[in-house]
Amino acid sequence: MDITVAIDAMGGDHGTHVTIPAALKALEADSSLNIVLVGLSDAIEAELKANKAVTGPRLRIHHASELVTMDESPQGALKNKKDSSMRVAINLVKSGEANACVSAGNTGALMATARFVLKTLPGIDRPAIAGVFPSQKGRTYILDLGANADCTAEQLLQFAVMGSMLVSCVEHKENPTVGLLNIGVEDIKGNEVVKKTAELLRASHLNFYGNVEGNDIFKGTTDVVVCDGFVGNVALKASEGLVQMMGRFLTQEFKRNWLTKLMGLACMPVLKAFKKRMDPRRYNGASFLGLRGIVVKSHGGADSFSFLNAIHTAVEESRNGVLNRISQQLEIEHMQSKDMAEQHANNSTLTGTTSTGTTLTSLGMENE
Amino acid sequence: MDITVAIDAMGGDHGTHVTIPAALKALEADSSLNIVLVGLSDAIEAELKANKAVTGPRLRIHHASELVTMDESPQGALKNKKDSSMRVAINLVKSGEANACVSAGNTGALMATARFVLKTLPGIDRPAIAGVFPSQKGRTYILDLGANADCTAEQLLQFAVMGSMLVSCVEHKENPTVGLLNIGVEDIKGNEVVKKTAELLRASHLNFYGNVEGNDIFKGTTDVVVCDGFVGNVALKASEGLVQMMGRFLTQEFKRNWLTKLMGLACMPVLKAFKKRMDPRRYNGASFLGLRGIVVKSHGGADSFSFLNAIHTAVEESRNGVLNRISQQLEIEHMQSKDMAEQHANNSTLTGTTSTGTTLTSLGMENE
Numbered sequence: 001m002d003i004t005v006a007i008d009a010m011g012g013d014h015g016t017h018v019t020i021p022a023a024l025k026a027l028e029a030d031s032s033l034n035i036v037l038v039g040l041s042d043a044i045e046a047e048l049k050a051n052k053a054v055t056g057p058r059l060r061i062h063h064a065s066e067l068v069t070m071d072e073s074p075q076g077a078l079k080n081k082k083d084s085s086m087r088v089a090i091n092l093v094k095s096g097e098a099n100a101c102v103s104a105g106n107t108g109a110l111m112a113t114a115r116f117v118l119k120t121l122p123g124i125d126r127p128a129i130a131g132v133f134p135s136q137k138g139r140t141y142i143l144d145l146g147a148n149a150d151c152t153a154e155q156l157l158q159f160a161v162m163g164s165m166l167v168s169c170v171e172h173k174e175n176p177t178v179g180l181l182n183i184g185v186e187d188i189k190g191n192e193v194v195k196k197t198a199e200l201l202r203a204s205h206l207n208f209y210g211n212v213e214g215n216d217i218f219k220g221t222t223d224v225v226v227c228d229g230f231v232g233n234v235a236l237k238a239s240e241g242l243v244q245m246m247g248r249f250l251t252q253e254f255k256r257n258w259l260t261k262l263m264g265l266a267c268m269p270v271l272k273a274f275k276k277r278m279d280p281r282r283y284n285g286a287s288f289l290g291l292r293g294i295v296v297k298s299h300g301g302a303d304s305f306s307f308l309n310a311i312h313t314a315v316e317e318s319r320n321g322v323l324n325r326i327s328q329q330l331e332i333e334h335m336q337s338k339d340m341a342e343q344h345a346n347n348s349t350l351t352g353t354t355s356t357g358t359t360l361t362s363l364g365m366e367n368e
Numbered sequence: 369m370d371i372t373v374a375i376d377a378m379g380g381d382h383g384t385h386v387t388i389p390a391a392l393k394a395l396e397a398d399s400s401l402n403i404v405l406v407g408l409s410d411a412i413e414a415e416l417k418a419n420k421a422v423t424g425p426r427l428r429i430h431h432a433s434e435l436v437t438m439d440e441s442p443q444g445a446l447k448n449k450k451d452s453s454m455r456v457a458i459n460l461v462k463s464g465e466a467n468a469c470v471s472a473g474n475t476g477a478l479m480a481t482a483r484f485v486l487k488t489l490p491g492i493d494r495p496a497i498a499g500v501f502p503s504q505k506g507r508t509y510i511l512d513l514g515a516n517a518d519c520t521a522e523q524l525l526q527f528a529v530m531g532s533m534l535v536s537c538v539e540h541k542e543n544p545t546v547g548l549l550n551i552g553v554e555d556i557k558g559n560e561v562v563k564k565t566a567e568l569l570r571a572s573h574l575n576f577y578g579n580v581e582g583n584d585i586f587k588g589t590t591d592v593v594v595c596d597g598f599v600g601n602v603a604l605k606a607s608e609g610l611v612q613m614m615g616r617f618l619t620q621e622f623k624r625n626w627l628t629k630l631m632g633l634a635c636m637p638v639l640k641a642f643k644k645r646m647d648p649r650r651y652n653g654a655s656f657l658g659l660r661g662i663v664v665k666s667h668g669g670a671d672s673f674s675f676l677n678a679i680h681t682a683v684e685e686s687r688n689g690v691l692n693r694i695s696q697q698l699e700i701e702h703m704q705s706k707d708m709a710e711q712h713a714n715n716s717t718l719t720g721t722t723s724t725g726t727t728l729t730s731l732g733m734e735n736e
Contacts, residue, residue: 136613146551149559183514183601191517191598214602215609227602230559233551234582234599235606241583242607245504246614246646253642260638267622267631274621278614 002032003099003318005311006092009039009047010067010085012104012300012307016047019104022307024053026315033315036098038062039085064088068105070300074112086110090117093293099318100294102285102310104302110295111147111288118293121323123330125152127290128159128229129297130166131236132283137220141167142181145286146233153196156180156226157204161329162289163224164206169320170287170313171223179212179222181231186211197226205332243278285310287317289326294318370400371467371686373679374460377407377415378435378453380472380668380675384415387472390675392421394683401683404466406430407453432456436473438668442480454478458485461661467686468662470653470678472670478663479515479656486661489691491698493520495658496527496597497665498534499604500651505588509535510549513654514601521564524548524594525572529697530657531592532574537688538655538681539591547580547590549599554579565594573700611646653678655685657694662686 005026009019016039023035034057037044041063048054055061066084068077081087086105092098094117103110111127120127130143143163148155160178167176180198182190187198189211201208209222214235217225227235250271254264264271280299284306288295294317298310373394377387384407391403402425405412409431416422423429434452436445449455454473460466462485471478479495488495498511511531516523528546535544548566550558555566557579569576577590582603585593595603618639622632632639648667652674656663662685666678 134613136616149551149557149562181602183517183598189517194517194598214605214607215612217606218609218613230551230562231599231602234549234595235602237582238585238603239582239606239610241586242610243614244583245502245586246611248504249645250642253638253645254635256638256641260635263635263638267628267635270621270624270628270631273624274618277617277621 001319002034003315004034004036004097005314005318006036006038006062006089006098006101007311008085008089008101008103008105009037009044010064010105011110012298012302013070014301014303015039016043018302018304018307020044020047020053021051022304022311023059024051025304025308026311027058030315034058034060036060036062036089036092038064038089038092038101039067040065062088062092068109070106072106072109074106074108077106077109078112078116081109087113087117090114090293090295093295094118100296100314102296102298102307102314104298104300104307104310106300107146107297110297114288114291114293114295118291118295120290121292121327121330123327123334124158124162124290125155127288128162129286130163130289131286133217133236133239134278134283135218135220139171139283140217140220140225141223142217142225142227142232142235143289144227144229144232145236146229147288148229150230151193151228153193153200156193156197156228157200157333158290158330160201160204160206160208160224160226161333162326163226165322165325165329166287166289166317167223169322169325170316172320173223175207176223177207177209177221178224178226179209179216181217181225181227181235182211182213184211185213193228201226203336205329205336240280243280281306282309285313287313287322289322292323294322369687370402371683372402372404372465373682373686374404374406374430374457374466374469375679376453376457376469376471376473377405377412378432378473379478380666380670381438382669382671383407384411386670386672386675388412388415388421389419390672390679391427392419393672393676394679395426398683402426402428404428404430404457404460406432406457406460406469407435408433430456430460436477436481438474440474440477442474442476445474445477446480446484449477455481455485458482458661458663461663462486468664468682470664470666470675470682472666472668472675472678474668475514475665478665482656482659482661482663486659486663488658489660489695489698491695491702492526492530492658493523495656496530497654498531498657499654501585501604501607502646502651503586503588507539507651508585508588508593509591510585510593510595510600510603511657512595512597512600513604514597515656516597518598519561519596521561521568524561524565524596525568525701526658526698528569528572528574528576528592528594529701530694531594533690533693533697534655534657534685535591537690537693538684540688541591543575544591545575545577545589546592546594547577547584549585549593549595549603550579550581552579553581561596569594571704573697573704608648611648649674650677653681655681655690657690660691662690 089101128144296314432453457469496512664682
């Protein structure tokens with residue numbers, strides 16, 4: 001199946017110097033992939049030339065006259081940059097000209113624009129950001145990483161559905177395990193939202209493992225870890241900070257004197273192998289889930305190897321129909337909650353009380 | 369000033385085999401320290417004998433006939449173990465026979481018992497657990513680490529006061545900086561509780577730095593980082609899991625073949641220096657703050673070097689009067705909020721509305 005990805009060629013700290021070499025590598029590796037480079041056509045053409053590449057049926061340029069800067073406010077970008085490379089790339093997804101878009105631009109602006117242009121899927125209250133962490137067993141997908149500081153139990157259930165379908169598409173894993181991030185594994189632990197989420201997850205058709213704790217992210221206890229955007233963002237950034245600190249400590253110890261420097265040289269191959277294993281570039285590409293279109297956010301500082309991984313994620317999501325899978329699974333969960341609500345209503349009638357239904361029965365109502 | 373510390377000699381995974389050697393080292397290092405070993409006197413005497421030590425004016429035994437196990441429920445321990453080494457050690461703090469107590473026992477049981485026996489300080493709604501993380505600049509103190517899954521802004525302000533006073537006592541740092549853990553540094557970021565907390569902190573007499581993010585914990589941006597117990601616990605456990613994973617990856621790379629093993633041997637001194645720097649034993653000793661007595665929790669699996677650090681924390685808190693400092697600072701903040709409420713009331717009278725005061729004006733009412 002042919003896939004077309006729209007790339008915000010101007011986004012990120014390095015713009016076309018990173019996005020275009022990555023796009024060329026992606027095309028080389030995948031013969032059923034087409035790419036639309038969106039941005040200032042002069043700049044794109046110059047970079048293509050520098051890479052001795054030309055446009056053709058599989059590689060097109062779509063001119064967009066504006067840029068969203070990294071420090072622009074989401075509302076400002078939404079209001080004032082209607083012909084930005086970011087916005088136009090998303091428009092191509094909306095119009096069906098592209099299956100997905102990838103941008104290394106300003107996260108807030110990208111989310112606001114994607115949400116405005118694409119709208120959320122039926123049954124989704126708010127989109128979430130899913131990212132990948134390395135684990136002792138492979139990779140752990142976590143959501144939300146910061147789009148929603150406060151979440152209801154119903155939203156966390158939606159995140160679980162989205163994360164689960166993402167992993168099945170991108171990692172080709174059927175029925176991935178889902179863990180609920182908590183401060184203890186026992187059912188009585190955590191706050192009210194988490195306890196209610198656990199109930200919803202137990203009643204769902206997902207492969208719910210149960211509560212997990214912070215260390216389970218890196219143990220690889222489950223394929224997906226669900227949490228609100230506040231907790232997810234703190235876990236992500238604390239991990240980044242810790243890796244950076246440990247890297248600095250290790251470097252300092254090896255640079256202490258000429259003898260330790262010599263030791264560093266002696267074990268360089270091992271240190272390189274270790275560094276490669278922890279390389280954040282391998283985990284680049286956060287998925288914006290819950291929208292009526294596929295949007296993948298690359299780290300702003302990504303190099304072309306790193307950006308290539310983000311493109312790869314967008315391709316896998318497109319090829320394996322993540323949007324359909326999410327919608328179908330939401331429908332299943334919706335049916336279930338409808339049944340539960342009806343049963344509850346019947347029981348209530350018998351006991352003389354009335355049912356207000358569950359919040360889940362409103363799934364599918366929004367944006368329709 | 370002479371300090372007496374009551375030690376729950378039976379607590380933790382290794383009981384007297386760890387607590388007593390640590391107690392003996394602590395006495396040796398500090399001539400104005402007295403220790404009361406609480407627990408089964410036979411077991412304590414046997415361990416003292418094994419260490420060629422005897423009781424005396426600076427080292428006493430206080431018999432306690434029961435033990436709280438590591439998997440006992442907090443309520444079970446509270447109800448059924450009235451003569452446990454943990455409970456009796458806390459009783460000694462309550463009666464004034466000890467300035468502080470240290471236990472490596474069951475965290476939930478220790479918190480429940482400490483709260484029941486000692487009660488909270490005036491102006492404190494709920495006690496919190498403060499722990500130490502290594503940072504690029506030294507040490508970062510974080511609270512709460514899991515005692516309170518949900519917190520109000522007023523509670524987070526109380527945590528900030530407690531953490532600030534803890535650092536001034538234990539690190540001998542006047543006016544330590546306080547950061548509020550958030551998902552961005554801008555004022556508009558975060559949920560409602562965090563935004564309100566930032567307002568209270570800006571109006572307080574603490575050295576409030578502003579919002580910090582997860583990576584700032586390890587950068588050492590501020591001396592104290594304040595967050596609710598859910599977020600703090602996830603950050604703590606995620607960090608533990610990440611360090612464990614990185615350690616395992618590094619070991620695996622060095623054990624790959626005979627050549628890499630040789631490289632490992634060659635740079636062993638550097639790896640040891642690195643490991644020492646990250647050694648969690650150096651950061652052992654979480655302070656239970658907000659109680660009318662000093663309680664320090666050691667990691668259950670602590671060895672004697674590690675447990676010694678927990679004793680050291682208890683001694684520093686006692687010697688530098690952490691309880692008085694917390695009370696005084698709360699009083700200052702209370703006065704401020706009272707002034708603010710009065711001013712607000714006066715303004716309201718002028719405009720014809722009535723004031724409901726602020727929640728902070730209720731500080732000092734509980735437990736009095």
